[in-house]
Amino acid sequence: MGAAEETEGTRKPRLAVRIPRPCLSSSTSEEDGEPLSPAARLFRQPQLNCHIIAFFGFAKVVGEEIKAGLEATLLRHPRFSSVQVTGKAGLRWVRTKVNLDDHVVYPDLGGGGGGDSTEGDRLVEDYAASLCRSPLDPSRPLWDLHILAVRTSEAACVAIFRIHHSLGDGISLMSLFLACTRRTSDPLSLPSIPEARRRPAVAAAGTGLRVLLLWLWTIIVYAWNTLVDMFIFVASTAILKDTKTAIKGTHGVENRPKRFVHRTLCLDDLKAIKNDMGCVIFSYSFLYLNSNSLLSVCKLTVRGNAPQTINDVLVGVMSAALSRYLSRTSGSILPKNLRIRSTLLVNIRPTTGIQELAEMMKEGSGAKWGNQLGYILLPFPVMKCDNPLEYVRKGTAVAERKKKSLEAMFTYASALLIVKTLGIKAAALLCYKIVSNTSFSFSNLVGPTEEVGFCGSPLVYIAPTVYGHPQALTVHFQSYMNKMKVVVAVDELVIPDPHKLLDDIADSLRLIKDAAAAGS
Numbered sequence: 235m236g237a238a239e240e241t242e243g244t245r246k247p248r249l250a251v252r253i254p255r256p257c258l259s260s261s262t263s264e265e266d267g268e269p270l271s272p273a274a275r276l277f278r279q280p281q282l283n284c285h286i287i288a289f290f291g292f293a294k295v296v297g298e299e300i301k302a303g304l305e306a307t308l309l310r311h312p313r314f315s316s317v318q319v320t321g322k323a324g325l326r327w328v329r330t331k332v333n334l335d336d337h338v339v340y341p342d343l344g345g346g347g348g349g350d351s352t353e354g355d356r357l358v359e360d361y362a363a364s365l366c367r368s369p370l371d372p373s374r375p376l377w378d379l380h381i382l383a384v385r386t387s388e389a390a391c392v393a394i395f396r397i398h399h400s401l402g403d404g405i406s407l408m409s410l411f412l413a414c415t416r417r418t419s420d421p422l423s424l425p426s427i428p429e430a431r432r433r434p435a436v437a438a439a440g441t442g443l444r445v446l447l448l449w450l451w452t453i454i455v456y457a458w459n460t461l462v463d464m465f466i467f468v469a470s471t472a473i474l475k476d477t478k479t480a481i482k483g484t485h486g487v488e489n490r491p492k493r494f495v496h497r498t499l500c501l502d503d504l505k506a507i508k509n510d511m512g513c514v515i516f517s518y519s520f521l522y523l524n525s526n527s528l529l530s531v532c533k534l535t536v537r538g539n540a541p542q543t544i545n546d547v548l549v550g551v552m553s554a555a556l557s558r559y560l561s562r563t564s565g566s567i568l569p570k571n572l573r574i575r576s577t578l579l580v581n582i583r584p585t586t587g588i589q590e591l592a593e594m595m596k597e598g599s600g601a602k603w604g605n606q607l608g609y610i611l612l613p614f615p616v617m618k619c620d621n622p623l624e625y626v627r628k629g630t631a632v633a634e635r636k637k638k639s640l641e642a643m644f645t646y647a648s649a650l651l652i653v654k655t656l657g658i659k660a661a662a663l664l665c666y667k668i669v670s671n672t673s674f675s676f677s678n679l680v681g682p683t684e685e686v687g688f689c690g691s692p693l694v695y696i697a698p699t700v701y702g703h704p705q706a707l708t709v710h711f712q713s714y715m716n717k718m719k720v721v722v723a724v725d726e727l728v729i730p731d732p733h734k735l736l737d738d739i740a741d742s743l744r745l746i747k748d749a750a751a752a753g754s
Contacts, residue, residue, distance in 0.1 A: 267316065267319065267326035267327045267328035267329070268312075268326060268327045269323065269324060269325070269326050269327075270318065270324070270325045270326065270327065270400065272649065272650055272653045272658070272661070273400075273403075273607050273649075274325075274400040274401075275324075275325060275400075275653075275658050276649075276658065276661060276662055276665060277398065277399040277400040278318070278325065278400055279658065279659070279662035281488060281662060281663075281666045281704065282488075282662055282665055282666060282669075282702070282703060283488075283702045284398075284399035284700055284701070284702035284703050285370070285396055285397065285398055285399060285700065285701055285702050286396070286397045286398075286399055286404055286407060286698060286699075286700050287362065287365065287394060287395070287396050287397075287494065287698070287699055287700065287701060288394070288395045288397075288408070288411070288696065288697065288698040288699075289358070289362070289392060289393075289394055289494070289496065289695070289696075289697040289698075289721075290392070290393040290394075290395065290688075290693055290695070290696060290697075291386065291388050291389030291391075291392055291693065291694035291695040291696075291697075292389055292390060292391040292392070292393065292688075292691045292692070292693060292694060293389065293390055293691060293692040293693075293694050294390050294391065294691050294692075295383050295390055295391040296381060296391055296393065296688075296689060296691050297381075299689050299690070300338065300379070300381065300393075300688070300689050301334045301338055302689070303414070303688060303689035304334060304338070304379070304414075305334065307413075307414035308410070308411075308414055309332055309334075311410060312327065312329065313327070313375075313401045313402060314332070314375055314377060314401070315329055315330065315331075315332050315375060316328055316329050316330060316375060317330050317372070317373065317374060317375060317376075318372065318376070318400070330374075330375065332374075332375060336371075336374055337374070337375070337377060337378045337379060338378070338379050338381065339378060339379065339380045339381070340380075340381050340383070341361065341380060341382065343357055343361070343382060343383075343384055351385055351386055351387040352387065354384045354385050354386040354387070355386045355387055357382070357384050358382055358384060358386055358392050358394075359493060359494060359495060361380070361382060361394070362394055362494045363491050363492065363493050363494065364491070365380070365394065365396055366490075366491035366492055366701055367491055370396070370398055376397070376398035376400065376401060377395070377396060377397045377398065377401065378395075378396050379393060379394070379395050379396075380393065380394040380395075380396070381393050382394065388498065388694055388695055389694045389695065391691075395411070399700065399702070403579065403581045403607055404579075404677065404679065404698060404700070405581055405679060406581065408679055408681075408696075408698060408712075409427075412424075412425050412427070412681070412682060412686070414688060415682075415686040415687060415688045415693070416686060416687060416688075417682075417684055417685070417686055417687075418684075418685045418686065418687045418692050419684065419685070421687075425682035425683075425684070425686045426682060426683055426684065427680055427681070427682060427683070428680055428683060455638050456638055456639065456640060459635065459638050459639035459641075460639050460640040460641060460644060462639075463611070463636075463639050463641040463644070464641070464644050466611060467609070467611065467641065467644070467645060467648075467668070470611060470667075470668055470671050470672070471664055471667045471668055471671070472667070474671065475573075475671040476573050476574055476575055476671060476672050476673045477569075477572045477573045477574065477673075479560055479572065479574065479673065480559070480560055480563040480564070480728070480729070481556070481559070481560070481574075481673055481674060481706060481707045481728065481729060482673050482706065482728070483670065483704060483705045483706035483707075483725060483728055484706070484727070484728060487670075487704055487705065487706050487725050487728065488702060488703055488704040488705075490725050490727065491701075492701040492708075492723045492724060492725060493723070493724050493725075493726050493732055494699055494701075494721065494722070494723050495721075495722050495724075495732045495733055495736060496695075496697045496719055496720060496721040496722065496736075497719070497720050497736040497739065497740060498695065498717050498718070498719055499717070499718040499719070499720060499739075499740060499743055500716065500717070500718065501544075501713055501715075501716050501717055501718045502716055503743055503744075503747050504544050504547050504548070504551075504718060504743070505544065506747060506750065506751065507541065507547050507626065507743075507746055507747055507750045508541045508542075508543070508544060508546070508547050510750035510751055510753070511541055511623065511626065511750050511753075541626055541630050542630070542634070544678070544713075545633065545678050546626070546629065546630040546633050546634075547626060547746075548678055548711055549612070549614070549626075549629035549630070549632065549633050549676075550625040550626030550627070550628070550629035550630065550746065551625070551626070551739060551742050551743050551746060552614060552629075552676065552709060552739070552742075553614045553615045553616060553625045553628065553629045554619075554622060554625040554738075554742035554745070554746060555735065555738040555739040555741075555742040556574065556614060556616050556738075557616045557617060557618065557619070557625070558738040558741070558742060559734070559735050559738045560572070560616060561618070562734075568616070568617065568618055570617075572616045572617075573613070574613070574614045574616050574673045574674075575611050575612060575613050575614065575672045575673060576611075576612045576614060576672065576673065576674050576675060576676035576709075577609055577610070577611060577612075577668065577669050577672050577674075577675050577676075577705075578609070578610040578611075578612055578675070578676060578677060579607045579608075579609065579675075579677070580607065580608045580609070580610055580642040581607060582607065582608055582642065582643065582646050607646065608641070608642030608643060608644070608645040608646035608649075609641070609642065609645040609665075609668060610636055610641050610642050610645075611641070611668075611672060612632065612633070612636055612676065613632055614629070614632075614673075614676075615628040615629060615632065621749065622742070622745045622746045622748075622749045623746060623749050623750060623753065625742070625746065626746060626750075648664075649661050649664070649665070652664060666704055669703055669704050669705060670704040670705070672705070673705070673707070674705055674706070674707035674708060674709060675700070675703065675705055675707070675708040675709070676708075676709050676710075677709075677710050677711070678710075678711040678712075678713075679698065679710070679711070679712045679713070680713050681696055681712055681713045681714040681715075682714060682715070683715065684715060685715060693714070695714060695717065695719050696712050696714050696719065697710075697712060697719045697721045698710055698712055698721065699721045699722075699723045700723065701723055706724060706725040706727075706728035706729060707722070707723070707724055707725075707728075707729060708722070708723040708724075709721070709722055710723075720736065720739055722735055722736060
């Protein structure tokens with residue numbers, strides 16, 4: 235039974251909401267706190283009231299000891315121990331005393347599925363969907379943690395962490411949580427996260443004028459791509475809309491509850507695709523006049539449309555999965571020239587490292603924090619392809635093109651300018667138009683490479699997602715150890731069969747992997 239069909243007899247227990255006055259310290263007034271950033275204020279607007287929700291599977295049942303762990307780590311971060319207070323200068327963060335009994339919830343699930351892991355999965359899905367109807371108490375810090383003592387197909391216990399998006403962006407919040415964990419192999423060591431690989435520079439033979447020409451050409455490419463993306467971005471606020479398909483949200487989708495489902499994929503399969511497809515390289519040459527007024531040849535070596543990162547492979551896998559899903563929902567006849575784009579939120583500020591966050595919670599030092607977000611509109615090729623590798627090649631071409639643009643910086647600067655000149659409501663309307671005129675949200679987060687634990691219990695999986703934005707489909711990928719968790723959040727009135735979409739993603743990965751292995 236879907237969340238939209240819930241009856242009184244099956245309705246899950248609701249979180250009781252009490253609204254006391256926030257307990258401010260005697261030395262703190264409502265005007266003394268830090269003002270909310272423009273992005274945080276955007277997420278407080280009704281049409282963009284977004285929440286991050288993360289599922290954590292534990293290898294054993296966790297109990298009251300988790301409160302002591304939170305007290306020693308997360309509560310030392312100012313955002314998790316502050317309320318948003320409206321004063322003469324607007325919304326501000328004001329520190330308050332946190333009662334963990336108001337934030338850590340142990341719901342009664344009526345037997346927890348009786349030990350049946352399949353029923354346990356369904357109970358967790360239903361409970362998470364019910365949270366969309368239970369708003370966070372604005373008189374307390376905007377987060378809560380629900381401990382579900384129910385065995386699922388992957389875990390002995392599941393924790394659902396819900397955080398209002400105004401507290402931070404997904405990458406920063408995930409980094410903060412990981413800073414609270416420790417390696418199970420070495421309980422005193424923080425998790426290790428793979429560093430972002432620097433993009434290889436395009437190689438040019440020789441120096442001097444050749445390098446100057448290459449440098450000028452790079453500037454021209456970035457400038458042109460940014461100009462085109464600026465035009466598309468502005469057009470997307472009004473007239474440029476995605477094609478109406480079986481995944482496109484309808485009016486009011488941001489206010490409807492979502493169904494959250496996830497599937498575990500093999501990270502090694504994605505790495506194998508990237509490696510098997512290789513690094514296609516080609517060269518081209520052009521003539522120029524050297525310092526002696528003689529014609530010389532400059533040879534440039536450029537990488538082709540082979541995936542350079544795991545994210546490039548994921549774009550191709552998702553394109554293939556959407557093609558399968560939309561072909562099935564349209565009677566096996568996939569329309570041509572579909573415009574399907576995803577919105578990607580990009581944090582302009584460099585992410586605070588895990589080590590720095592851990593020191594901040596330990597010593598109370600001030601690390602940089604907050605939402606500084608720009609948008610990228612990423613087209614997804616949806617089409618019929620006889621060769622599954624074509625999805626990865628075309629997806630890689632789109633991703634590489636977006637990497638040579640300053641679109642995120644432009645959208646971030648535009649939002650700031652609109653907030654300062656026209657106000658927060660105008661900026662919220664602009665963001666709402668952009669998101670609602672595109673088809674879905676897509677992201678990929680990098681997690682620890684080894685097993686980690688919290689409060690002595692090993693984590694089996696990490697599955698973050700988001701709800702409250704005007705789209706019917708959100709797809710998040712989260713790596714952890716040798717696994718890649720894909721999390722899908724859907725409006726069941728638009729996408730009633732999210733598990734079939736997960737099947738399409740898994741089947742597309744398998745087909746692309748087999749094709750890459752056969753062609754290597």
